[in-house]
Amino acid sequence: MPEHAYGWIVAQIGSGAKVMAARSLHGGESPWWIDLMTSGGSAVTVVFRSLSSRINPEMIATNAAALAIAEQYDLPAPRLLGADLTGQSVGAPATLETVVPGTGWPVECSAELLRAAGAAMARVHAIRMKPSPVLPFRPRPIVIDDFATERRLGRMPTTPLLTHADERLRAEPVPTAVSDVFVHGDLWPGNTVVAGKSVRGLIDWKLAGVGSPGVDLGELRKQVAIVYGQDAPRFVLEGWERATDTRALDISYWDATAALNTSTEYNGPESAARRDEFLSRAIAQL
Structure with a gap:
């Protein structure tokens, strides 16, 4: 982590804080997990985000704006402690946020946890808003990433299923019934902190914006289908629909959109096969 960032981090915490340790959360790059100690002997842990090979200034600004919305509406998410969006103090755009206590997802997942994830997502989608420069419209x-286009242009290998599914999806009108809600934009188990059968928080909001609830529903349903099997997505949907007391619209369209926005080989043969099964089910229901 850049040495000149330490002083800014300490200033955001105050109380004569001292940095005790820092570790990268992604391959030696941002974001960084920072352990501090206040002058009174209290331990404080925060997450520092700045530029990296995967994070640009626009993402830093989006993350800050999204966390401000999350605090305004009391969403389960980190709280923003400081932001230097111009990089004047840190040397590059950066944010500092609290750590949500909890764990990652278990190896075997209960229906209760999947429903809780759907319900947590529903709280985000309850917020209606217009797109803005820092929280833009998100079509997927x-x-x-736009892997479907990469395959279409011949920049990535494809398969008969992926080609057929892409053609089938493009023949469908883009759903517009609900397209003005707050969306996380990258909702998968890795960005969800849990405790037992409950969701403690949604993290990593750098791709947040405005769009259809299906943007998040399709992505999380795809992810849990790949990790936990093809029955798992229905529990996510149940949780969302129970929390909103409404029926999700165009779910097959958004499932297919999420599945097509993966690399052809994905994370290996087993994950690709599970992705393909999820995609085939979605296309069959369009």
């Missing part, structure tokens, strides 16, 4: 999850 993980908007920085």
